[in-house]
Amino acid sequence: MSFHDTSNTGLGLGLGLGLVSFHDQSGNCMKSTNNDPMRESHKIKKVENPSSKCNNTYPSLTLGPPDDDDGDDDDEVNNNNQPSSKTESYEYFRPQVSSPSAVSSFSNSSSIKRERDQVLGGEEFEVVVEKVPTRVVGDVDEDGNPRKKLRLTKEQAAVLEENFREHSTLNPKQKQELAMKLNLRARQVEVWFQNRRARTKLKQTESDCELLKKCCDTLTVENKKLQKELQELKSMQATPVPLYMQIPAATLSICPSCERICGGNENNGDNNNNGSSHTTTLLIGSKTHHHSFYKSNNYPFPHSSSAAC
DNA sequence: CTCATACGGAAACTTACCTCA
């Protein structure tokens, strides 16, 4: 709790001071508060959430995220990147953050944290919540300007993508290095990887779904064919026993080339077999289908593939 | 060793902004 305590202390204060060195260890305050205190706070949180989204009442928050979720050096980086929402010293990698907007959302999270801390601390919570206006997160910054959404540059995205290909998760060190490299906050890198993993999984799920769909279609077609074949065989059985039926089953076979059931023995392709066996042949379906069918079902079809009609 | 608690990471879900047709 020590880290949390530190970051929790507060808002504007926290950010300027510590945290810098406590990188990624402090984790999200909300997380911790979230998880543990018997999740009691969850209920409360839900209630408070909407309210927490307002930062109007905490203009000082715009200084930056005291903890920036991760707390830590993120802030450090953040400070570099977004100099209090006023300066324009955004470097190469940061052209898209146009205003304090990006900061505003963080300030919100700060307020959230504070509220939660209070929850942990005791009862003040309700009071605080009541005070917080119900405004949506980051809708406006402290200046009342509409919040702009941070957009990663192509360069940043490319580097992140490259790293993601190497490893889909980051350890704190990697995260920090990447953040420094891209001039982002560690939290942003972390979030990007989270979302990237989610997208990957989603795409994988979609493709799996497609595959299963195709499989299903194929099996449906196969099933229909088999049903049809079965029907045909049944109807044939219903009719007076034809000549080929009188031939012992063990002597029946399917010619791979002409796809007919051939009666008689294996040497039907012989000299004397001038198509005589075809007098008792029956056409049934496609070649591949049947062969695979018999194969897959381990049908002991007494047919030598080498034999021809 | 077991149990309760705290903490952190990640997934899942949700929200809000932005872009584009």
Place this chain on the structure above:
DNA sequence: GCTGAGGTAAGTTTCCGTATG
């Protein structure tokens, strides 16, 4: 200019594993 859909950054909730007393 307006609008709806899709993409995506970021916030929230939940779960799980691990450490510690």
